[in-house]
Amino acid sequence: MLHISNNNIDSHEIEKKVYALQTLGTPRSGRVIAYWLIGIFVFFFLCLFLPWQQNVQGYGYVTAFAPKDRPQTIPSVIAGRIEKWYVQEGQKVSAGDTILVISEVKDEYFDPQLPERLQEQIKAKNEGIAATQTKINALEDNIAALQNGLKFKLQQAANKLQQARFKLQMDSADYEAEKINMQIARRQFQAGENMYNGQLISLVDFEKRKAKLQETQAKLIAYQNKVDVARNEIINAQIELSSIRADYAKEISKAQSDKSSAVSYLADAQGELSKQQNKYSSVQVRIKNRAVIAPQDGYVVKALKAGVGETLKEGDPVATIQPAQPAKAVELYVKAMDVPLLEKGRMVRLEFDGWPALQFSGWPSVSVGTFPGRVAVIDYVNSKDGKYRILVTPDNEEEEWPEQLRLGSGVSGFVMLNDVPVWYEIWRQLNGFPPSLQSPTAGAEDSVDKKKEGEKDAKK
Structure with a gap:
């Protein structure tokens, strides 16, 4: 290595022969694993910043939206x-x-001809009512005739009484005149008697005056009798007037009493007729209800x-x-803490039992086998288990629900809320915080607007 010796040393040959030197290097498989781990870490780290749609999960079953369509x-x-x-x-x-x-099974309805018999009873009762009404009309006519007769009789008796009074006045006048004649005849008789005693007149003249006095006395007595008779006639006329009133009052009272009895019977008969008609109608309805x-x-x-x-x-x-062809809906039950986040019109993804599905609750766009819906009803009170019920109806602008779907099938649903990063959702779940509260999605608002526009066009 320092090139002091002329002999060359092959370093590669030494590394191959010396094992200790080989252990000092990094194995190739380790580097591959490290690269994979780093790649996976980077991938998951990047995934933390992907959008995640928050949701509220609920479970329920398929039902009918309208009560008339339910079993x-x-x-x-x-x-x-x-x-x-x-x-x-x-x-x-x-x-x-x-x-x-x-x-x-009730003995009162065993008679197979019960409706016909009830009709006969109703007919008989109607005839009785008609006869009673005729009797009442006759009594009313009789009362009117008696009242008119009373009026005429009273007028006749009053005229008779007035005539008796006029006659009494005439007889009284004649009686008073005759009293004057009596006084004159008495004076003439007394004067004639004096003159006869004084021999001034003859016996014949005196007897004439005496006869005139007696005649006048007789007439006075006769007129007195006429006055008494006239007074008696007045009393009799008054008695007759009272008697007429009493007799007619008795007859009218009797007729009115008969009329009242007939009216009372008519009212009772009409009440019985109403009961019979009611029973007949009830029997008719009961016969129909046998089927x-x-x-x-x-x-x-x-x-x-x-x-x-x-x-x-x-x-x-x-x-x-x-019922055939019910308007289907989904009845989901959610927790009470999630109810404030729900509003009508929110998007819902549904997974029906019996239909294979791959559900990503936060990524509805990549889910397979799920069906769309909209929140239509949110209950104001909770159910027995403390959860709240919501009704979800199909979204007509997207994929339709399966035709083979039966009422009562199990359903799991996800009510879609706000879009947040994945890391925020993980952090929220770990801390137990509620989802972010936001108004219904723009899609729901757009669908509502489109429905309103469609209704306006239909009206036009």
């Missing part, structure tokens, strides 16, 4: 016994199709009663029906 049980409105089934489980039915027929029908188009999912002859109570369910 429903069909009850038996009346109590009865199953007579015949018209459907099978899984069979498609239309609205109004008969599912089963039941027969009566349990499908309320809407759908499929018979399950028969809840089996066999023929089984008795049912009022309100007992007989079958479960699933």
Whole structure:
């Protein structure tokens, strides 16, 4: 190495023969591993700065968005016994199709001619009501006639009373005039008597004056009798007037009493008629309810009663029906701490049971087998387990949900939130911090705007 000797030394030959020198160098495999580790470290370090979309995860199942589209049980409105089934489980039915027929178990409805008998009772009651109404009309006419007769009779009696008063006045005047004549005749008689005693007149003249006095006395008595008779006629006219009032009042009162009784009977009859009509209508409805029908188009999912002859109570369910072509939605349950981050219109990625999927919750664009949706409903109260329910509807502007999807299928979903770096998400998860709060994504706002524009165009 110092070139003191003329003999050359081959360093490569020495390194090959001396093992200790070989151990001082770095093995080639080690350098390769080091390069790989450095590359992997750099790769993961760079990945820390990649964007990551925060999300809220929830689990649930497929349901129908509208309550009318959800599975429903069909009850038996009346109590009865199953007579015949018209459907099978899984069979498609239309609205109004008969599912089963039941027969009566209550003895009051055993009569097969019950509606006809009720109609006969109603007809008879209507005839009775018509007859009673005719009687009431006749009584009203009778009362009116009695009132008119009373008016005429009172007028007649009043005229008679007035005539009696006029007659009393005339007879009284004649009586007063005759009293004057009596005074004159008495004076003439007294004067004639004096003159006869003084022999100034003859006996014949005196007797004439005496006869005139007696005649005047007789007339005065007659006129007195006429006055008394006239007074009695006035009293009789007054009595007759009172008697007419009493007699007609009695007859009118009796007619009014009969009318009141008829009106009371008519009211009772009309009440009974209403009850009979109500019973007839109830029987008609009950007869229709003997056939349990499908309320809407759908499929018979399950028969809840089996066999023929089984008795049912009022309100007992007989079958479960699933409406046809329901508007599907997803019912997800999220934690209470995540509810403040959710708003209507946020994007959701869904993974349905039975559909293979590769889900990257933070990178929805590279996920495979997931389907889009939008938050439509957020419950205001929690469920029994403390979680909150949200309803997710399909996003019509993106990929449609599978046609084969059935109600009740399990679903896991991710509600998309804000974009953050990967390192921030790792740091947030390690510290247990909530995701960043932000308004719904621009895509949701754009879709809402597009829907509004579409509605305006449709109205135009």
